Amino acid sequence: MAERTSSAAAGVSTADSPDAIRNVALVGPSGAGKTTLVEALLVAAGVLPRMGSVTEGSTVCDFDDAEIAQQRSVSLALAPLEHNGIKVNLIDTPGYADFIGELRAGLRAADCAMFVIAANENVDEPTKALWLECARVGMPRAVVITKLDHARANYTNALAGAQQAFGDKVAPLYFPAAEGVVGLLTRTHYEYADGKRSTHAPAEGYADEFVELRGSLIEGIIEESEDETLMERYLGGEEIDQEVLIGDLEKAVARGSFFPVIPVCAGTGIGTCELLEVATRGFPSPPEHQLPEVFTPQGAPRRPLPCDPDGPLLAEVVKTTSDPYVGRVSLVRVFSGTIRPDATVHVSGHFSAFTERHTHADSGPTAGHADHDEDERLGTLSFPLGKQQRPAPAVVAGDICAIGRLSRAETGDALSDKADPLLLRPWTMPDPLLPVAVQPRAKTDEDKLSVGLARLAAEDPTLRIEQNPETHQIVLWCMGEAHAGVVLDALTRRYGVSVDTVELRTPLRETFGGKAKGHGRHVKQSGGHGQYAVCDIEVEPLPEGSGFEFVDKVVGGAVPRQFIGSVEKGIRAQMERGLGADAGYPVVDIRVTLYDGKAHSVDSSDFAFQMAGGLALREAAAATTVNLLEPVDEITVLIPDDLVGSVMSDLSSRRARVVGTDKADEDRTLVRAEIPQVELARYAIDLRSLSHGAGSFTRSFVRYEPMPDAAAARVRRAV
Template identity: 60%
Template sequence: MGDKATPHGAAGRAPSADRPSAVRNVVLVGHSGSGKTTLVEALAQTAGAVNRAGRVEDGATVSDYDEIEHRQQRSVQLSLVPVEWGDYKINILDTPGYADFVGELRAGLRAADAALFVVSAAQEADAVVGSTRAVWEECAAVGMPRAIVVTHLDTARTDFTRLTELLGSLFGGDDPDAVLPLYLPVRGAEGADGHAPATGLVGLLTERILDYSTGTRREDPPDEAQRPLIAEARARLIEGIIAESEDETLMDRYLGGEDIDLKTLIDDLEKAVARGTFHPVLAAAPAADGGKQGLGTVELLELITGGFPSPLEREAPAVTTPEGQPRPAVTCDPDGPLVAEVVKTSSDPYVGRISLVRVFSGTLRPDETVHVSGHGLADRGHEDHDVDERVGALTSPFGKQQRTLAHCVAGDLACVGKLARAETGDTLSAKDAPLLMEPWTMPEPLLPLAIEAHSKADEDRLSQGLARLAAEDPTMRLEQNQDTHQVVLWCLGEAHADVALERLRGRYGVQVDTVPHKVSLRETFGGPSAGRGRHVKQSGGHGQYAICEIDVEPLPAGSGIEFVDKVVGGAVPRQFIPSVEKGVRAQAARGVAAGYPLVDIRVTLRDGKAHSVDSSDAAFQTAGALALREAAAEAAIHLLEPVAEVTVLVPDEYVGAVMSDLSGRRGRVVGTEQAGTGRTVVRAEVPEIEIGRYAVDLRSVSHGTGSFDRSYARHEAMPAHLADKVRRQTDRAA
């Protein structure tokens, strides 16, 4: 990880790797607007993968992935950009920065061996904390190596020193010196606005000036005026590196006045970065007009190849058989058994389904038959499957291009065509020795979007379109609600929902309308009542005759419907008593007041009449339903609403705002508890009708730092004024 540019590959061919040690997989993480995609383009240009205009051979740009991204002017999906730098293939995984697409971020973390956190110097500290701190902690929990790159250095507010100190306090935890800059920006002449643009970098270890002012990196010695500014930052960096060194004598030697040689420092730095105990801060910017190398891009590529680990140094997820039997851990061996994972699924209008695959063991080759194993997420519309499929072509993506690959070795990534059954999260393995990888954690979608087909033609295509949408996006849950008879897409937020609708319309040709989401209300009796059902019809021929009398009384919550037979003397023949019960239960399912299922009652059949010829099963079913409706007309009917147990995790400073907001939603806070340093869990019970948009509202209340989950607790009586409102709405709809 020195200060010398490394030869790189040429544009126009697919980067490939023949051994795991030559692969580097790095995921870019950062807030929306931090400049991740621009940085990817700058790295690709410096590596020679694109020309000076940032375009590949056919005129497309490296960031040409999805029409939705162009229209919305933001990334909405995980994308892969492979480049070559020296003898290395670097798989750069660009992730969306918006919170609604955290599922794409999780997929990128799964496919990568190191993370590069992109922080904009123009953004406020709250944006850095809210969007990236949780991901930083997630990476720390699994020991993933991390570095930080600062973008947008040319903003007038930029103070690089102050920003790096802030990053040290935010991400260094108990050791701020574990997050330190390797380079300091060099400013050019001040413009008319008094702002001096960054034209180069100072290498703190080598004490060399890296001048990018001409668009091509040049190395110079510092002048005497710069040396005092370098000395302080250099000393702190050296101490930070030595503190992480495996050589316990190094600190004593340094404090004793020994001048530690540059090679030792760089070796220890690279080892500390690869172990995930030291996190260097760098700066980067796109090339100036006409330039071919952006500021800091050479240094960043050298950090990735020299400091980040190869796939050989990362432990693979645990594997089992599809039946759940444990198997020995897989290793990153190209000659080992095939174990690969689908980290992303997309559809191309011309090619069909394309699966982005990370190979953890073995070598994947085109046209071979593999076994596809899936955990299945039945509650999200994903079926569990266990099938053999033939692999299509292997390709390397670059924008909208797909360049053919001969194979994909362990540790590398590739796109696979024609896997018709494979979905995101599925495992590919040898057909004679199928395996299943431990799944990664998926965020729970908590924003409901109820939809209806716009026309009969759309209704015919809706089922297939939704199935394909669910196959691409495991963070989306597809629900066919049996109580409300609505089709509901559960999403992570409004932007996620917008993208889902646009994909249905543009990619799958299905036009849908959004409708208000309904919660599953219930009805129950407020007190005892009685009813008489009389179904007597004579219209020539065989008639219909059935009379039954019932008593109805409420039961405790959760009791369901209890039917009791207390008929004496054969007033209702024994063969027709089940018919009365069937009619009562059918009417209860339809509701008796506002059209919601009736629950928690005991219905007692106490008397009735029958006819020797005209009585029938159908007649007594009808009489039972009529009796229940008459009993309901004479009683107070309560509406019951579902109540959810809500658990909210927020920084301490937002606890008061969250509790106040929950109270305004008719919620009852049942407790709080600490969840690590500076974070609190708030537990509450809230009516579900009040938290339909809580996924969006919590983000606003907590400035993007909060998260929550919920689970069904029970149904309880709705306040009278709200129940009356629901009834009026039902009457108008009828």
């Protein structure tokens, strides 16, 4: 990882070998300067002539004008460059918590990461969460401290904060000094002036700092070395050869056990060449990074595949974008084989063997796309750079490309040889927990809304579309307010759909509060055959979850046998419609006993007894109390220990019952509670605010429970 001048090439060629590729995700909090850093690295590599050289004020990483307008990156973007004969695919990931699905997709496509923090900001809880996301997948990382030229920049504090938050394996490889950086291993000062880099020995003023930092770095490298004699030799006063230290450092970084720190100033270019050296020499190539598990489309495991251009084809769609004019474009990571334009491949994905189907209360499935397993012909291959597309004749294992006209594949799908279909175990996607109810602004928008939502769901696995059959609402399950805003903006801007957000309705139930009798009489006579049916029923409540029971106690043929089922059918239909005009929620957990009635030899019919059964149920409801039942979810809230009291107090204000707490890890607690669904509508937003981004929760439906009288009265008044 020795620092030396870049031999940048203006432009990026197709890689011929996986060993000559580095797939690097830029990870860090929103506002840390990831996108600006990508642009600075492209300038350093000669891909761009200068900073800000892309027209219309957008950065090279912007796929979407909405991202510029909102001043935040919300989606993956790919920027390839070449340095010292190595192709580096920079994958810019979002730092905002709402777009963690895009982050995980970026980590899936990458083999290593640059973890970016700003010198003018503290390491907060959301930043720690991003670090843990990388740790969970074993991602090798280097820490990049940016914004050295900011008025409030403090490199020393930023470094200390990173070491405290991420552990003692975080150590500086360089430190900033006088318009440049000093390399601790090479004892060289790299100075940047007028767009050029020069080298000389460090000034005497840095001697004490240099000695202290260099000693800590060498000790950290030696601790990670496979040569057990190095530490003894070093402590004995032996000067360890620089190339030995660099070799051990590169191995430690590649296996993800050591995290070098590089200070970079994107505006002046300071540290960019050094960072490219770390990326090309210290980061692992695709063959060194373990391939995800491989299966057949039916879920049977297959042997691991090597990252070999001559091996079986296996690639994965890590991002999907669509445009009304360009059509669908898929960002694809090739794990094995070589992909070529106009080839026919097999598309596999979204299979129930790997995708859990979620059901929210009784409203139906709210997760997953339709299974598919089909062949498709590829369109053109290209290497994207922002909105530019550079044609690619072929793409080998380990590389990333964009594919046009891949109309059936969605994010997370696998592409393989049609004669030997394969599937990768999908990466874990977080559950969207913020429901947003929408409706088209005009009748003419209904069809366009359906098309737009289907396309957005194909692009974004963290977006779930629910057509609630009870409330008749279209509900978008999003990761948070920012995610919802991006979805709604895309509907309007890309698909021309005007929608309004409306209050979310909770699917309630009704049940009887006590025993009651009902008399149903449906008699009409108006020329020809009339309608005649009379039935008497008794209704009593059953325990929660019992459902519906129908008991026939008619004697003497008061209700003919052929019409007993008609009465039951009419009662069931009335239960679906509800018991009154003021509410009209489905009725559950009752036993209905038919004990008497009357019939007419000519005018009685199936329809007449259905009507009489429904009328009898309504009369019985009028004679007793009807209780509203609300759905209750079980939630688990993961929070730092010092916020347990605040979170439990907030839950109590939401009518929750805390059922237990468990120690999750060293400084986190898991709070388990049961809470009415109506109280969870904005909990994803409120918990994030309460915990400053440090809390998370999961939810699952448990049962229906009686709603308190005051809350039930408010519901009935609102109808």
